[in-house]
Amino acid sequence: MGAITIQRKKIEDVDLSKFQDVWIVAEIKDSHIRNVSFELLGKAKELAKELNQKTCVLLLGDNVKRFSEEFTRRGADRIYVAEHEALKEYYTGTYSAVIIGVISKYNPNIVLYPATINGRDIAPRIAANLHLGLTADCTGLSIQDGLLLQTRPAFGGNIMADIICRTSRPQMATVRPNVMEQAAIQNNGDAEIIELSIKVDLQGLKVKTKEVINETAAACGIPVCEADTIVSGGRGVGSKENFKLIEDLANVLNAAVGASRAAVDLGWIPKSQQVGQSGNTVSPRLYIACGISGTIQHLVGMKSSDIIIAINKDPEAAIFQFANYGIVGDLCEILPLLTKALEDKLNEN
Amino acid sequence: MKFIVCVKQVPDTTEVKIDPETNTLIREGVPSILNPFDQFALEEAIKIRQEGDKIVVISMGPPQAKKALLKCLALGADEAILLSDRAFAGADTWATSYTLNQCIKKIGEFNIIFCGLQAIDGDTAQVGPEIAAQLGIPQITYVESVEKVEGKKLTAKVQTDEGYKIVEARLPVLITGITPSSFEPTNPPMMSIMKANKKPFSTWNADDLGGNKDDYGLNGSLTEVIKVYSPPARQQGVVIKEETSEAAVQKLIELLSKDKVI
Numbered sequence: 017m018g019a020i021t022i023q024r025k026k027i028e029d030v031d032l033s034k035f036q037d038v039w040i041v042a043e044i045k046d047s048h049i050r051n052v053s054f055e056l057l058g059k060a061k062e063l064a065k066e067l068n069q070k071t072c073v074l075l076l077g078d079n080v081k082r083f084s085e086e087f088t089r090r091g092a093d094r095i096y097v098a099e100h101e102a103l104k105e106y107y108t109g110t111y112s113a114v115i116i117g118v119i120s121k122y123n124p125n126i127v128l129y130p131a132t133i134n135g136r137d138i139a140p141r142i143a144a145n146l147h148l149g150l151t152a153d154c155t156g157l158s159i160q161d162g163l164l165l166q167t168r169p170a171f172g173g174n175i176m177a178d179i180i181c182r183t184s185r186p187q188m189a190t191v192r193p194n195v196m197e198q199a200a201i202q203n204n205g206d207a208e209i210i211e212l213s214i215k216v217d218l219q220g221l222k223v224k225t226k227e228v229i230n231e232t233a234a235a236c237g238i239p240v241c242e243a244d245t246i247v248s249g250g251r252g253v254g255s256k257e258n259f260k261l262i263e264d265l266a267n268v269l270n271a272a273v274g275a276s277r278a279a280v281d282l283g284w285i286p287k288s289q290q291v292g293q294s295g296n297t298v299s300p301r302l303y304i305a306c307g308i309s310g311t312i313q314h315l316v317g318m319k320s321s322d323i324i325i326a327i328n329k330d331p332e333a334a335i336f337q338f339a340n341y342g343i344v345g346d347l348c349e350i351l352p353l354l355t356k357a358l359e360d361k362l363n364e365n
Numbered sequence: 366m367k368f369i370v371c372v373k374q375v376p377d378t379t380e381v382k383i384d385p386e387t388n389t390l391i392r393e394g395v396p397s398i399l400n401p402f403d404q405f406a407l408e409e410a411i412k413i414r415q416e417g418d419k420i421v422v423i424s425m426g427p428p429q430a431k432k433a434l435l436k437c438l439a440l441g442a443d444e445a446i447l448l449s450d451r452a453f454a455g456a457d458t459w460a461t462s463y464t465l466n467q468c469i470k471k472i473g474e475f476n477i478i479f480c481g482l483q484a485i486d487g488d489t490a491q492v493g494p495e496i497a498a499q500l501g502i503p504q505i506t507y508v509e510s511v512e513k514v515e516g517k518k519l520t521a522k523v524q525t526d527e528g529y530k531i532v533e534a535r536l537p538v539l540i541t542g543i544t545p546s547s548f549e550p551t552n553p554p555m556m557s558i559m560k561a562n563k564k565p566f567s568t569w570n571a572d573d574l575g576g577n578k579d580d581y582g583l584n585g586s587l588t589e590v591i592k593v594y595s596p597p598a599r600q601q602g603v604v605i606k607e608e609t610s611e612a613a614v615q616k617l618i619e620l621l622s623k624d625k626v627i
């Protein structure tokens with residue numbers, strides 16, 4: 017088959033100048049702001065500065081106005097508050113309807129969403145409704161020739177792609193948690209707060225949550241998707257009892273407990289903590305893989321972590337090719353020693 | 366009831382190798398497979414199917430994608446439609462969902478649309494919700510299993526950050542499925558493969574779908590990939606092999622302190 021040449025349609029007479037400012041959609045979880053929101057804010061401020069536009073936060077939920085303070089302190093210029101008791105629970109239908117209305121009214125230039133379960137659920141819904149381009153799971157964002165240059169991994173992390181959106185506004189992207197730097201607290205902020213009057217129709221909702229089961233809290237405290245440090249165990253941990261060794265180390269580091277699929281299948285840890293192709297994609301600052309061989313399905317979920325430490329008794333294990341630091345040895349011996357040593361070290365500092 | 370399952374043929378990204386000299390992707394010899402998430406979605410559709418229900422699988426792709434559709438037929442789907450036309454090439458998620466929607470409209474009535482959470486080549490997880498939005502039907506993403514379908518209601522177990530939730534939706538609905546941890550994509554037996562060849566199979570092009578020609582393929586795409594490159598190679602790490610575990614741990618702590626990791 018010959019090479020396919022495709023002519024892209026010409027762009028004429030599109031007035032893009034009425035679209036101004038860099039927005040983030042903050043994610044509130046229970047009664048706290050998820051860190052990823054501050055990471056988005058940090059990046060948004062950088063982009064807005066470059067464009068000479070404002071950094072805006074969209075706060076959505078029940079009783080969320082109180083969070084404005086935190087974004088003000090971190091340097092947001094303007095905060096839009098969409099508060100309504102019917103927004104207590106996240107529903108695609110209600111949340112997307114509100115965001116679509118707000119975007120249509122205020123015409124932002126850029127809108128960033130966290131690439132979390134909810135962010136990945138809602139962003140494409142909004143994009144399709146407003147006929148907008150959307151780039152998923154970005155790990156890099158910058159401005160090039162006035163456009164948002166969106167960088168993302170594809171092909172299981174084997175390639176990187178730079179993507180732009182010329183014709184539709186706002187330019188929209190979801191952004192991977194733990195990749196961008198959080199906006200720092202500066203204390204002298206004074207953001208303009210705009211309270212939106214919104215209508216929410218729960219009656220028309222066609223989806224209802226019947227029951228919520230929280231496995232993480234009982235099993236291991238911090239969800240992996242949010243953690244900046246993760247200690248993961250695989251089949252090599254050997255037993256459910258031995259998973260205590262992983263938890264002890266995680267405790268000392270204030271880390272989440274993660275797992276390979278093998279450990280999940282063996283019932284040692286709930287599925288919500290699984291890292292990899294069919295689990296969570298994580299990119300923490302520090303990832304410690306214990307008794308995990310490093311199959312491709314696991315690697316795609318964690319190989320963009322900043323620092324990787326691997327502990328495995330097999331010197332040939334694939335995980336060592338991706339580890340910044342590796343220890344060849346038995347984790348049953350190494351983990352207790354490492355936990356103790358790190359505890360001493362951290363107390364010392 | 367009628368179920369529509371959207372499936373994509375993808376390169377098996379787990380088989381991709383990197384050329385160590387140029388640090389680029391070696392695409393030759395990478396097998397094409399049915400996207401594992403889509404196979405799971407199809408198997409869920411088969412699981413809940415009752416007497417008289419019909420499963421139609423649809424895919425947009427080059428002529429070779431027929432192979433993935435035949436696999437779906439062998440696994441138990443009743444009918445397959447391949448959307449293939451040069452005009453569809455270069456589609457981003459918006460144009461892909463537009464094309465699939467044109468097909469869904471042409472099929473007419475349906476009760477549930479199944480998608481995979483994401484295709485393992487692009488990993489965007491956008492096509493499903495974009496189809497639902499364009500059709501104006503509700504969506505449930507991150508579905509771990511369909512618990513039951515009763516009357517006009519579907520109940521699903523859905524992954525959350527901390528566990529799962531049970532969600533009920535009124536039909537018609539679109540769901541996107543994750544692969545639960547126990548899922549292994551199976552290969553259908555020879556007998557089923559032979560039978561698959563006798564099931565209804567159609568290929569539709571842009572003319573068959575009608576719609577707005579400017580909305581297909583690269584023309585209809587709102588995003589533009591301007592550059593593709595290899596990620597920076599990871600720095601060669603240090604592997605510690607000491608006589609005793611004590612010595613190994615000590616060495617690691619020293620390195621971590623020196624490099625200011627802790």
Ligand SMILES: Cc1cc2nc3c(=O)[nH]c(=O)nc-3n(C[C@H](O)[C@H](O)[C@H](O)COP(=O)(O)OP(=O)(O)OC[C@H]3O[C@@H](n4cnc5c(N)ncnc54)[C@H](O)[C@@H]3O)c2cc1C
Binds near residue numbers: 295307308549
């Ligand atoms: C469609 C599909 C999706 C998948 N999705 C995922 C996914 O999301 N996440 C995922 O993780 N996997 C996934 N898998 C499964 C994956 O292919 C592997 O089977 C799995 O990751 C292996 O887990 P493991 O490394 O813990 O176990 P193993 O591969 O069995 O490795 C165990 C390791 O422990 C080491 N070890 C044993 N004892 C000790 C000891 N005492 N001390 C130190 N080291 C020890 C061994 O040397 C070995 O390297 C998927 C597979 C498929 C087909």
Ligand SMILES: Nc1ncnc2c1ncn2[C@@H]1O[C@H](COP(=O)(O)O)[C@@H](O)[C@H]1O
Binds near residue numbers: 479
């Ligand atoms: N070309 C395609 N043909 C049919 N279905 C597709 C196609 N691309 C994506 N899909 C469906 O949409 C899901 C999400 O894909 P993506 O948004 O590309 O990650 C897939 O798992 C499929 O169910």
